[in-house]
Amino acid sequence: MVFDRVSVPVAVCDVYGAVQVADPAMAAEFGTTPGRLRGRDVLELFRPQEATQVERIAEALRLRHRSRYQVSVRWRAPDGTQRYGELTADPVSDTVEDTPALLVMLRVLAEREAHEQRRPPQVAPIEARILALLASGTTTAQAARETDLTVDGVNYHLRRLSSRWNAANRTELVARAYALGVLAPGMWPPTPASWDGAE
Secondary structure, eight states, X not given: OTGGGOXXXXXXEOTTSBEEEEOHHHHHTTTSOHHHHTTOBHHHHSEESOHHHHHHHHHHHHTXXXXXXXXXXXXXXXXXXXXXXXXXXXXXXXXXXXXXXXXXXXXXOOHHHHHHHHSOOOOOHHHHHHXXXXXTTOOHHHHXXXXXXXXXXXXXXXXXXXXXXXXXXXXXXXXXXXXXXXXXXTXXXXXXXXXXXXX
16 A cells, blocks of 8 residues: 555565565556566566676675665666666665565656766776776786876776776776776777767
C-alpha cells in the first residue's frame, strides 16, 4: 500500500538484483504492472552506462558495505524511445548480520540532462595529455617532465579527474578515459581523442 502512494519509481530487489516488489511508477516505465516485474533482473531492465559501476557495487555488497550506490542507466520506454536516468540502490535489512535487500529508486533525467550525460566529458587538453602518458606506462615524474609541470601539478590534475569520475585508482582512471572517449581507441602510443574537450 505504501508503494502505491509513491510517485517516484521504486523497487525492492534481493542482493542479486532480482525484483521482489515494484511500485506502479516503476512498472509504468516499462508499460506493465508491478506484479509482472517480480523476479526480473534489474540489470535486464536497465542498462548501466558504465559496467565498472556495477562491478564496484557488487564487490562492495559482497564485502557487506552499507553505502548508497548510484548507477547511470538507460532503458527502452514502451513507445520505443531511449530513456536515461540514475538508479540509487540502498542496502536495507533488519540487522547488520542479515543479507540486505536493495531499495532501488529511479530518477528519470530530462532530455537536456540526458544529452549532457551522453556528451564526451569535458577535460582540459593538459588532462587528456596526462591521461595518455599514464596509459603508456609513464611515471608521475616522467609525465611531469613531458608536460612541463611539477610532480605536484600532475598529481593535482589526477586528483581532480579521479574526484570528477569517482575513480578509485590510476588504472581505473585510464580505463574510464578510454570508456568515455577521452583517449583514442586502438592507438599506440596512447593519444587524446580528436574531439575538443577543452574546458
